[in-house]
Amino acid sequence: MQIFNSGFFWFAEGILFCLILVGFRAWAQGRGIPLPGWKWAALLAWLLIAGFTIAFVGTSLGENEATAAVRGGLLFGLITVITGVGLWRLLLSGAARTEREEAAG
């Protein structure tokens, strides 16, 4: 468990985080989704919410607070899903608009 307190762990998490962003960019480009700054900000905010939810559940389980893990997981998980769906629609609506513009023009 010591590794999770180490600089190496956060270094690895940082690399994974960069790969997530690179992968997201490649995925969006493949679908013709434009990525203005606000979309990146929305994505980062959502990743923060999702990461917090996962870490909250893990921490609560580590503290032997099963009730907190379940109830907190459900609450924050619901928030993650709702904001995730919202983010998804925002992303795709941009893609649809691009497709319409391409078809019209």
Add this chain to the structure above:
Amino acid sequence: MSESDSKNGMNRRQFLTATGAASAVAGGAGLGLFGYAAGQDPNSFLGWQNQEGASLTINHGPYEVEQPTYEVVGPTSRPDARVEQLFERRGRFRRQHQEVQQGGEWEPAMAAHYARVPEDLELDIIYVNEIMPALMKDMETYGDQFFLAEAWSNAMGAVGPRPPESPPEESDFPRPSRYGGFGGGGVSEPLKMKSPEKTAELIKKVAHMFGSTLVGITELNPDWVYGYPIRGRGFEDVNQPLEIPDHWKYAIVVGTPMSWDALYASPNYSTSSDAYSRSRVIAARMEAFVKSLGYPARSHFPGTSYDLMVPPICVDAGLGEQGRHTIIITPELGCNFRPAVITTNLEMKTDKPIDIGVQDFCKHCKVCAEICPSNAITMGDKEEVRGYRRYKVNASKCNNFWMSNMGSMGCRLCVAACPYTRKSNWLHKAAAKVTMNDPTGLSERALTTMQKGFYPGPEPSKYYIPSLGGENASYREPPWWLKSEDFIDFD
């Protein structure tokens, strides 16, 4: 190579997308495991073991205020320890109760107190006539389960300094050693210190090296010194008011938390003795250190060896604020903090009190009052106590409950359940930071709601022993090393 080129059936874009998705899964799993490790990590139990002061993980500077967060609302006075210090009054009650039953009279201070607060007499009688017999009966039946908790408490309580054996004018002053100096320090008069700032720095460092988790320094407010001596027995008349010695000018507050995992298993498995013992050893060492510099010093330490009230001194010394349960709430340890005080005239730079939002938080939270089995903690507003406006706890009700418990006795449920009393990991530190810095109060409400929803405990009535209608419940499961049944064959 163009993007449409395929390699193993996957182009570059698809590869990057798949890598990103795999990274999301791996990163998420990493965060989950990080969280689990943080939750398990015993190092996030801040405690006595930290000797480098690094446990002061929260910078008090931004929260410093000029005036403490208690309010002065009338003429102030010193507490009468004979009747307002619960253990002192209960001791007097036990000594006089039988005599009064046989036609004798209460001593004047007790008679005046019972006339003023008749409920205290009722509760003192319940304590002797109902609580103690019920506990004796249940100890026979259920005592084995809590044997290790009791043994742990006894062991931790076994070490500590002796209370002073002579008046402050005598015992507080360093005694010249046979070599001409004081107490082995080699000085024959108080050393000239370079500056109050440097002295405070030295004292704080030394306190941490002695094992103190937190340390603060303040000028001693005379209102916190008992009006009548407690430790005067044997060398002063306890019915004579205690004159505050001139050399009780400054107060150094030191202290440590109780063992966290035992605390969460309150009331039956927790003990105050561990932190009491550590704090009083630290205080005794600090007393010796200050005396070695040639200055007078007296330590006031738990459980009952005090000439003063400690919580308001902690507030003055900038260690925290007094909560609804009247216990000091620190930003680092919540209310899991057992302090001791050293009074001296060694000149030091004092700390400023802090305002971390406890007054507003406690107004709405009430978790401690809701969990309190004896209803000793008020759900209402603050009251005036000796000229100060603060929450008031019914100490007699509180003591009647905790004297009925198994193990080491005591309760500590309000300490364990307080939202501020959490491990020092990323989650709870972030929550504390948000609360302390949110001027709207919205985060306080949200966190209090989450506290009640996420961290429920058994119904308050279940904490009582079976003979008093309860189930010997604990707030959380005991740590493995306090489960007697796993180690001892009682058959």
